[in-house]
Amino acid sequence: QRRFAQLQADPHRHAQQQMKSEGKGSKTPFRDSLKGGNLKLMLLVLLGAAAGQAVVWYGGQFYALFFLSSMLKVDATTSYLLIAAALALGVPFFIFFGWLSDRIGRKKIILAGCLLAAVTYIPIFKGLTHFANPAIEEARSSSPALVVADPNTCSFQFDPVGLRKFTSSCDVATAALTKAGVPYDVQPAAAGSLAMVNVGSASVTSYEAAGLTKEEGKAKADAFGAELKTALTTAGYPAKADGSRINYAGTIFMLWLLVLYVTMVYGPIAAYLVELFPTRIRYTSMSLPYHIGNGWFGGFLPAISFALVAGTGNLYYGLWYPIIIALMSVVIGGLFLRETKDVDITK
Structure with missing residues (x-):
């Protein structure tokens, strides 16, 4: 390209070469451009x-x-x-x-x-x-995912330089589903309540990451991730695309x-x-x-x-x-x- x-x-x-040879170029091109x-x-x-x-x-x-x-x-x-x-x-x-x-x-x-x-x-x-x-379409049809959360705790997760931390239970849940490639709907919940992910017959409670130590945060993230992964797998959401089904x-x-x-x-x-x-x-x-x-x-x-x-x-x-x-x-x-x-x- x-x-x-x-x-x-x-x-x-x-x-450009012709212009330079004739002495017609700008000596202050940036200023002249403006x-x-x-x-x-x-x-x-x-x-x-x-x-x-x-x-x-x-x-x-x-x-x-x-x-x-x-x-x-x-x-x-x-x-x-x-x-x-x-x-x-x-x-x-x-x-x-x-x-x-x-x-x-x-x-x-x-x-x-x-x-x-x-x-x-x-x-x-x-x-x-x-x-x-195609398994994503099929799982979405049979077992739609739903995030139930206080809308005031859900952020616009724009982070172009990787410095912001999104720590609310809503942000933790929605980021996890987005990274897993799982489409979902959002349903308002009572103010101050922890976000929950409902998928199929399972319900997974998210957590507040603010104020946790590094070790506590990792433990919470691992536990939530494992429970969410089990729920998504049971509902038919693929952890990765099946190569035999790719057209x-x-x-x-x-x-x-x-x-x-x-x-x-x-x-x-x-x-x-x-x-x-x-x-x-x-x-x-x-x-x-x-x-x-x-x-x-x-x-x-x-x-x-x-x-x-x-x-x-x-x-x-x-x-x-x-x-x-x-x-x-x-x-x-x-x-x-x-x-x-x-x-x-x-x-």
């Missing part, structure tokens, strides 16, 4: 292109891998091989959509990829569950669709960003929205999605984050960004 982006940007390098209309353009590019590209890219590769291995409990080696197969099938489309963008335009392909991802992410990830670990062709097809959207947003993005900004401040102007878009909007996707899943018990609720960001880019990019395929990048 990076090499393809470099190949797309080759005309820009020629233009002036007037260019600052507005950078913000529009961030929200109308880079952010959407980032969540579709991260969603289609990194979150898909996380979903397979952590939510669906497919073993790590198989998960990597499935992703690798989908990427191998998808790689030619980076070139195809880069080529197509030279003919019909960059903007419409990037925004079409964002729109398709937003519309189809939930059914695709449901398809992944169906093909990769490999169906799983790879779902993953390939996700990769296809990645190729749509990523294939033309280098050329699009190059052509949006004037040559004298291009490197700085395109770098800021691109790296903020990928670093922040894309980088926070796993943490935000996990928090959304833990807060609702819905394995697919975390997808609303990339869906909303992708739709934001479709609207802002569609209304306020121009097409660039015929732009002379030497000016």
Whole structure:
């Protein structure tokens, strides 16, 4: 992908070298990039292109891998091989959509990829569950899990740097179920009561982790984890995906669709960003929205999605984050960004 982006940007390098030889480059590119209309353009590019590209890219590769291995409990080696197969099938489309963008335009392909991802992410990830670990669907249907807890003790478990501690009995229960890949519903309980997990005919009481010593916390966690695991196993929830039941062709097809959207947003993005900004401040102007878009909007996707899943018990609720960001880019990019395929990048 990076090499393809470099190949797309080759005309820009020629233009940059020409500009330097003619002495037309900016001596204060950062300050000049933040002036007037260019600052507005950078913000529009961030929200109308880079952010959407980032969540579709991260969603289609990194979150898909996380979903397979952590939510669906497919073993790590198989998960990597499935992703690798989908990427191998998808790689030619980076070139195809880069080529197509030279003919019909960059903007419409990037925004079409964002729109398709937003519309189809939930059914695709449901398809992944169906093909990769159907036992989760079956257990959910026959023995739904229910967390009964005081809603005031349930936190939004957003922790991008791993420093926060979620110690309430509700947070302990919901985090354990989310990490186990078990969907659940939440039912309000009396204020001050300990959270309980009801699954099948079993009822498991959670615990308050605040104020416990390290040894006490480990003992409580081990006891709760063992009791919860027994209840989930009895109810039919798998500790890991059964390799004999994985529909490999169906799983790879779902993953390939996700990769296809990645190729749509990523294939033309280098050329699009190059052509949006004037040559004298291009490197700085395109770098800021691109790296903020990928670093922040894309980088926070796993943490935000996990928090959304833990807060609702819905394995697919975390997808609303990339869906909303992708739709934001479709609207802002569609209304306020121009097409660039015929732009002379030497000016």
